[in-house]
Amino acid sequence: MSTKPKPGKDNFTRNLVIGVVVGVILIMLVPTLISKQTDTSAKIPASVSAERGYGVVFNGELTGVPVIDVYEDFQCPVCAQFEAAQGDYLESLIAEKKATVVFHTLSFIGTESVLAANAAACSADEDKFLALHKMLYQTQPKENSGAWTNESLVAAGNSVGITSDSYEKCVNTGQYAGWVNNVAAAAAQEDVNSTPTVFINGKELKRGNEYYDRALFKAAVERG
Amino acid sequence: MRQVQLWFGLLARLVLGGVLLLAGYLKFDELDKSQMAVRAYEMLPVPLANFIGIVLPFFEIGMGLLLILGAGIRYSAALSALLMVVFVIGISQAWARGLSIDCGCFGGGGQVAPGTANYLTPLLRDTGLLALGIYLFRYPQSKFALDKTPQSAALEKGI
Numbered sequence: 001m002s003t004k005p006k007p008g009k010d011n012f013t014r015n016l017v018i019g020v021v022v023g024v025i026l027i028m029l030v031p032t033l034i035s036k037q038t039d040t041s042a043k044i045p046a047s048v049s050a051e052r053g054y055g056v057v058f059n060g061e062l063t064g065v066p067v068i069d070v071y072e073d074f075q076c077p078v079c080a081q082f083e084a085a086q087g088d089y090l091e092s093l094i095a096e097k098k099a100t101v102v103f104h105t106l107s108f109i110g111t112e113s114v115l116a117a118n119a120a121a122c123s124a125d126e127d128k129f130l131a132l133h134k135m136l137y138q139t140q141p142k143e144n145s146g147a148w149t150n151e152s153l154v155a156a157g158n159s160v161g162i163t164s165d166s167y168e169k170c171v172n173t174g175q176y177a178g179w180v181n182n183v184a185a186a187a188a189q190e191d192v193n194s195t196p197t198v199f200i201n202g203k204e205l206k207r208g209n210e211y212y213d214r215a216l217f218k219a220a221v222e223r224g
Numbered sequence: 225m226r227q228v229q230l231w232f233g234l235l236a237r238l239v240l241g242g243v244l245l246l247a248g249y250l251k252f253d254e255l256d257k258s259q260m261a262v263r264a265y266e267m268l269p270v271p272l273a274n275f276i277g278i279v280l281p282f283f284e285i286g287m288g289l290l291l292i293l294g295a296g297i298r299y300s301a302a303l304s305a306l307l308m309v310v311f312v313i314g315i316s317q318a319w320a321r322g323l324s325i326d327c328g329c330f331g332g333g334g335q336v337a338p339g340t341a342n343y344l345t346p347l348l349r350d351t352g353l354l355a356l357g358i359y360l361f362r363y364p365q366s367k368f369a370l371d372k373t374p375q376s377a378a379l380e381k382g383i
Contacts (some may be wrong), residue, residue, distance in 0.1 A: 007260040011371070011372060013370055014294075014295045014370040014371055014372065015295075017290075017293055018290065018295045018296045021286055021289050021290055021293075021295070022286060025282050025283075025285065025286040028282065029278070029279065029282045032255065032278060032282075033275075033278055034273075036255065036278060059362055065265065106256070107256065108254060108256035108257045108260060109254075109257075110254065143374075184256050186258070188259050188260070188263070188270070188274050189270060189271070189274070191270050192260075193260045193263050193264040193325075193334040194260070194264075194334045194335035194336075194368075207324075207335060207337065207338070208338075211351045218331055
């Protein structure tokens, strides 16, 4: 620290390091930014509506009934609680055509959420979305524990009666991975900051007991 | 005395840089969550918040690396201090407005159950880091830095 080194030469390593760090960060950042955009050319299941935030839609053709948007992540433990509390009720609304229900399967918890959401989309093509949906929540493993793989998700499909080769192929090839990304991008635009989040007729249901109490939830749906 | 200052400079670099690097690393493979965390502060328009949510972890990793390596200490310290000012403002306004959110500082983030939000810890941590950033901006000299001439170039001009 006594002599004054010549500037320029002494700072070569330092400038090189700054250049490399900034360069590498930018090279990684730009493709990431692009990949988070909605890809309109991604394959989507027949029951999915791009206009409804790429959600899986039930009873989309009905008018004059409540529209319930459910944002969830298959790995989210609180979503499993929500499903346990309200799943049957939602299914009955769907079966009796008393509401339009849209499921948005987010994947912010990690890669296993992506695999599960892809498998759910595959099951939608087999008309078994609700069955697999329920089954995945009932058997929900610890987050990112490695329990959900394409193999185990094919097996999960089999256990709810999906036996087709197309389902297996769809899961194994990650056919709807682009769609999973689109669901996430659409939810980000909708300002969904937690799972589960429910919108009834476009209005967010306040975080609280309504989510876990059947009577309160039913009342909220009927209020619209 | 001078030696103590050099060692303290190193410590400040490693703490500030280490925390930034860790924070960036924990966020950068769960960017959906990072976007969610930024949106939950309800400070920015949603598209901008989503953009920041992606950029922030990369920025933190970059600043952290530069501080740890000791390359361009004044600039990276100034930018890090600025970042801490933004964080302090963000957390304070969330607290003042009574939002129930997770700070999302080290991954995670988004809304939490009412009454469970903790704002004091991140606020104190970021204030401490801000102090380190300001110190390094003012006294960038430190041990084992790639900046060979921190005192010669900018400093000797009296900046």
